[in-house]
Amino acid sequence: xxxxxxxxxxxxxxxxxxxxxxxxxxxxxYSFLMAxxxxxxxxxxxxxxxxxxxxxxxxxxxxxxxxxxxxxxxRQVNVKLAPMLLSVVTGGALIWGSMILPPFGRASNPIHxxxxxxxxxxxxxxxxVPNVVTSVLADYRGFDTLGETxxxxxxxxxxxxxxxxxxxxxxxxxxxDAS
Amino acid sequence: xxxxxxxxIGAKLVLPFILLFALYVQFHGDYGPGGGFQxxxxxxxxxxxxxxxxxxxxxxxxAPQGMVETMVPLGVLIFASVGVAGLAMGKNFLDYSVLSGDxxxxxxxxxxxxxxxxxxxxSGTMIALFYAFVERGR
Amino acid sequence: MSAVxxxxxxxxxxxxxxxxxxxxxxxxxxxxxxxxLVGLSIFQTSVYLLYIEPGKILGATAPIxxxxxxxxxxxxxxxxxxxxxxxxxxxxxxxxALVVRINEAYGTVEEDEIFERDRDA
Numbered sequence: 001x002x003x004x005x006x007x008x009x010x011x012x013x014x015x016x017x018x019x020x021x022x023x024x025x026x027x028x029x030y031s032f033l034m035a036x037x038x039x040x041x042x043x044x045x046x047x048x049x050x051x052x053x054x055x056x057x058x059x060x061x062x063x064x065x066x067x068x069x070x071x072x073x074x075r076q077v078n079v080k081l082a083p084m085l086l087s088v089v090t091g092g093a094l095i096w097g098s099m100i101l102p103p104f105g106r107a108s109n110p111i112h113x114x115x116x117x118x119x120x121x122x123x124x125x126x127x128x129v130p131n132v133v134t135s136v137l138a139d140y141r142g143f144d145t146l147g148e149t150x151x152x153x154x155x156x157x158x159x160x161x162x163x164x165x166x167x168x169x170x171x172x173x174x175x176x177d178a179s
Numbered sequence: 180x181x182x183x184x185x186x187x188i189g190a191k192l193v194l195p196f197i198l199l200f201a202l203y204v205q206f207h208g209d210y211g212p213g214g215g216f217q218x219x220x221x222x223x224x225x226x227x228x229x230x231x232x233x234x235x236x237x238x239x240x241x242a243p244q245g246m247v248e249t250m251v252p253l254g255v256l257i258f259a260s261v262g263v264a265g266l267a268m269g270k271n272f273l274d275y276s277v278l279s280g281d282x283x284x285x286x287x288x289x290x291x292x293x294x295x296x297x298x299x300x301x302s303g304t305m306i307a308l309f310y311a312f313v314e315r316g317r
Numbered sequence: 318m319s320a321v322x323x324x325x326x327x328x329x330x331x332x333x334x335x336x337x338x339x340x341x342x343x344x345x346x347x348x349x350x351x352x353x354l355v356g357l358s359i360f361q362t363s364v365y366l367l368y369i370e371p372g373k374i375l376g377a378t379a380p381i382x383x384x385x386x387x388x389x390x391x392x393x394x395x396x397x398x399x400x401x402x403x404x405x406x407x408x409x410x411x412x413x414a415l416v417v418r419i420n421e422a423y424g425t426v427e428e429d430e431i432f433e434r435d436r437d438a
Contacts, residue, residue: 060227127287127290128283131212138290146273149255159311
């Protein structure tokens, strides 16, 4: 609970911060806190991924982007009414709806009755792999993972096409018709 | 190349262990937390560390551009061909039980191969992304 | 009294939705594109949290089978989110690549200035 509250505090700090460098560093802290929360929630594989991807590689890529562009937000931080109202109303409705969800952490919740017991009981019997996350990831739901891998491949190709192509225009728009 | 001495020596000390940890996470993924996704990212972070401390040229010697760009589709290809192997041997797509005499070991082997495919694609993509962003800044 | 109890049992969902709304607010209200992408990432991580939370059983352990333990948390959301995180960074990197190209074409990443330049051109 304390970790979750800390997450909310860091998020408010991200909203208030105007220097993009600060935003990226705070986002790295946010990812690490998120990894700790995942750890507490028994999702060790997810925590590991979040710590290495969220706090590691994504920070590096954000910083590499900041190297290429201006690093401060131009506009004054003024609270705009319409987006605030939108968020508050949507959030209120969602919180009101979430109150009838099953309470946190009970073994009798519907999510634990469906297909998960099958994986937990049969993973060793059918695949000899004790880490159920791995066996579900690669075997029971391998088709899913194949799709996800293809998405990563596609995104990688997209970035390469966008960034490795010939630079036709000047960096700050001064020679925009030079092509 | 007047980088900080402590930083360079420290990075040099840490580098092999990062790679070792990536391989441990990769091959121990069946028994503990880990797997292709995490190991791929950790291996990519090693190359990123080399590139940050020793410069892009040295990182290119470890992971040449061509190799990285081949890795991106190669992993998906490994994954899909393991699936097609099941198909060719008379079972469903991505059914690994045919890969070995004992269906249980076949499925274990299939999981290892698939994780290897994921590792190749993820590490290749992460390194390629980093190279693309850094090159743009030159 | 039962209202307080309900609130405490759903505190994790309340925080998750707060994070989600913070992400939504940043995406809608802020003009800077890098900030927008950070907001999008916050939205995304709150969805990860929303998936993982119901999978936890109090007193259970991580889903790595061992004879010493009886109760395990639900592994299925972990699998879905594990892949989603890596896909998330790949797509965010695609967004950042677009931001870099926009910056090269317009010289700015502020939404208002881009609209102004389009109007002038």
